[in-house]
Amino acid sequence: MSMGKSQSFNQFSKKKKKKNQTQANDHRENSSEDPAEDGGAVDSVTAARQQLRQSNSLKSGGRSSKNKQSASKVESQGVDYDSDEAEREYQRQRQFMMGPKKFVDEKDMKEVDLSVPTTADSMQQDIEEKRREFLGGDDDDLKHLGFCDSDEEIDFSNFKSLNQMKKDGEADEEETVSLFGRLTSAIKNVTGNKVLTKLDIQPILSEFSNSLTDKNVSVEIAQEICKQVEESLVGVKTASFTSIKTTVQKALVESIQKLLTPKRNIDILKEAVTAKKRGQVYSIVFIGVNGVGKSTSLAKTAYYLKTKGNLRVMLAGCDNFRSGAIEQLQTHASCLDVPLYQKGYKDDPAIIAKEALQDAKSKGFDVVLIDTAGRMQGNEGLMRALAKLVQLNKPDTVLFVGEALVGNDSIDQLTKFNQSLIDFAAHDNNPRVIDGIIMTKFDTVDEKVGTALNMVYSTGKPIVFVGVGQKYPHLKKLNVQTVITALMS
Ligand SMILES: Nc1nc2c(ncn2[C@@H]2O[C@H](COP(=O)(O)OP(=O)(O)OP(=O)(O)O)[C@@H](O)[C@H]2O)c(=O)[nH]1
Numbered sequence: 134m135s136m137g138k139s140q141s142f143n144q145f146s147k148k149k150k151k152k153n154q155t156q157a158n159d160h161r162e163n164s165s166e167d168p169a170e171d172g173g174a175v176d177s178v179t180a181a182r183q184q185l186r187q188s189n190s191l192k193s194g195g196r197s198s199k200n201k202q203s204a205s206k207v208e209s210q211g212v213d214y215d216s217d218e219a220e221r222e223y224q225r226q227r228q229f230m231m232g233p234k235k236f237v238d239e240k241d242m243k244e245v246d247l248s249v250p251t252t253a254d255s256m257q258q259d260i261e262e263k264r265r266e267f268l269g270g271d272d273d274d275l276k277h278l279g280f281c282d283s284d285e286e287i288d289f290s291n292f293k294s295l296n297q298m299k300k301d302g303e304a305d306e307e308e309t310v311s312l313f314g315r316l317t318s319a320i321k322n323v324t325g326n327k328v329l330t331k332l333d334i335q336p337i338l339s340e341f342s343n344s345l346t347d348k349n350v351s352v353e354i355a356q357e358i359c360k361q362v363e364e365s366l367v368g369v370k371t372a373s374f375t376s377i378k379t380t381v382q383k384a385l386v387e388s389i390q391k392l393l394t395p396k397r398n399i400d401i402l403k404e405a406v407t408a409k410k411r412g413q414v415y416s417i418v419f420i421g422v423n424g425v426g427k428s429t430s431l432a433k434t435a436y437y438l439k440t441k442g443n444l445r446v447m448l449a450g451c452d453n454f455r456s457g458a459i460e461q462l463q464t465h466a467s468c469l470d471v472p473l474y475q476k477g478y479k480d481d482p483a484i485i486a487k488e489a490l491q492d493a494k495s496k497g498f499d500v501v502l503i504d505t506a507g508r509m510q511g512n513e514g515l516m517r518a519l520a521k522l523v524q525l526n527k528p529d530t531v532l533f534v535g536e537a538l539v540g541n542d543s544i545d546q547l548t549k550f551n552q553s554l555i556d557f558a559a560h561d562n563n564p565r566v567i568d569g570i571i572m573t574k575f576d577t578v579d580e581k582v583g584t585a586l587n588m589v590y591s592t593g594k595p596i597v598f599v600g601v602g603q604k605y606p607h608l609k610k611l612n613v614q615t616v617i618t619a620l621m622s
């Protein structure tokens with residue numbers, strides 16, 4: 134039985150229904166090979182298969198009942214090239230009739246992926262490279278700021294040299310004189326044995342106020358400092374010029390110190406070590422708006438706790454909102470050689486954090502650092518989700534991460550994040566709020582440390598760390614004296 138090659142498959146399909154029982158049986162036999170061949174179009178494909186088989190049979194001179202047996206024998210040994218060709222043609226026609234694939238599987242993806250294949254070796258190499266990058270080493274870019282030499286605390290004494298380098302010769306004699314030098318020279322004419330009046334102090338205070346606002350201190354806080362200085366100076370009897378200088382300096386330092394001293398100080402290393410001694414897992418949640426440096430600060434904190442406290446740290450990937458966030462954290466985990474608890478981009482971050490804490494407890498880890506997605510302070514949905522994570526897990530410390538360079542907006546951010554934790558705490562009467570601040574990108578603000586002052590003054594929260602670069606060791610403590618030094622420079 135042969136068909137003209139020009140005959141369409143549909144025609145063939147219609148005619149096929151009228152064919153004799155033998156053919157119908159043949160068809161059933163063929164269709165049972167592929168359950169997908171039940172639809173109309175697929176019927177014609179089956180017919181094509183038959184047609185091709187038959188035409189092949191003709192091509193090879195036709196198989197008489199005599200030679201059929203030997204042919205099938207050869208076929209079963211897999212050397213019947215005509216049959217193979219027919220099968221290939223059948224598959225080609227079938228693909229054509231069925232149209233493009235609806236689902237792309239891993240095999241298809243591999244076929245079109247022309248990138249260099251990733252091997253275990255090349256992955257290890259990438260991690261080594263990243264580790265070198267994050268650990269620093271050759272830190273010339275920051276050496277002149279004193280960041281690398283100071284072990285834990287930020288040293289502003291070199292800020293001036295940086296500014297000087299930047300100005301590179303532009304600076305005249307006057308610019309190199311410190312604020313304090315300028316202030317005391319303003320009262321040079323006040324002789325000894327004099328009771329200081331408001332009038333004597335006025336030039337000092339207006340100069341001081343301008344200098345503070347130049348360094349990003351808000352006008353309100355600058356006025357507050359000036360008021361305190363004025364109160365401590367008016368009516369003071371000066372013995373000599375030297376004592377006037379000392380009196381002014383003392384008054385300034387004291388007032389800034391008062392403003393910068395938060396209600397509670399946090400030493401996370403001490404707290405984590407104490408928790409470990411009690412057999413508890415110490416947890417920190419990092420929160421803040423998008424791109425401020427939460428994940429980087431988390432990685433720096435892991436490095437800090439690992440190297441200074443020899444603590445066993447686990448990371449928890451609870452930013453399953455931003456694409457790439459988990460991979461970014463995995464890179465940090467690999468570089469730091471700490472585990473990452475993650476569930477990819479699904480599940481509730483609050484639950485992932487809970488599971489991470491349980492996992493850490495069961496495996497004997499000392500610290501869990503929880504990364505969260507960045508969000509704007511006005512986004513109610515995301516703020517609710519954050520409040521849920523914090524209230525459900527009650528971490529030991531909630532750290533707000535903010536950029537030093539955003540100025541007063543960081544106060545708005547922190548205030549609203551804190552309020553959201555309270556407002557969306559469901560029926561919790563004792564909600565967890567923000568405990569402290571990590572101020573990032575301090576390396577980009579020179580000695581304009583005013584934002585630090587503004588934040589502590591307006592929120593009463595301590596600055597636990599400042600970020601002074603992109604590498605792991607670039608996490609420093611900020612003490613009041615160093616801020617004062619920077620403000621007075
Ligand atoms: N110069 C400098 N760059 C920093 C500092 N901290 C973080 N960065 C950089 O800021 C960028 C954003 O950091 P991430 O840690 O991804 O910020 P994030 O807040 O986690 O971002 P999202 O998860 O997208 O909200 C990265 O390029 C960091 O290297 C810092 O102290 N100084």
Ligand SMILES: [Mg+2]
Binds near residue numbers: 428429458504505507
């Ligand atoms: Mg992040």
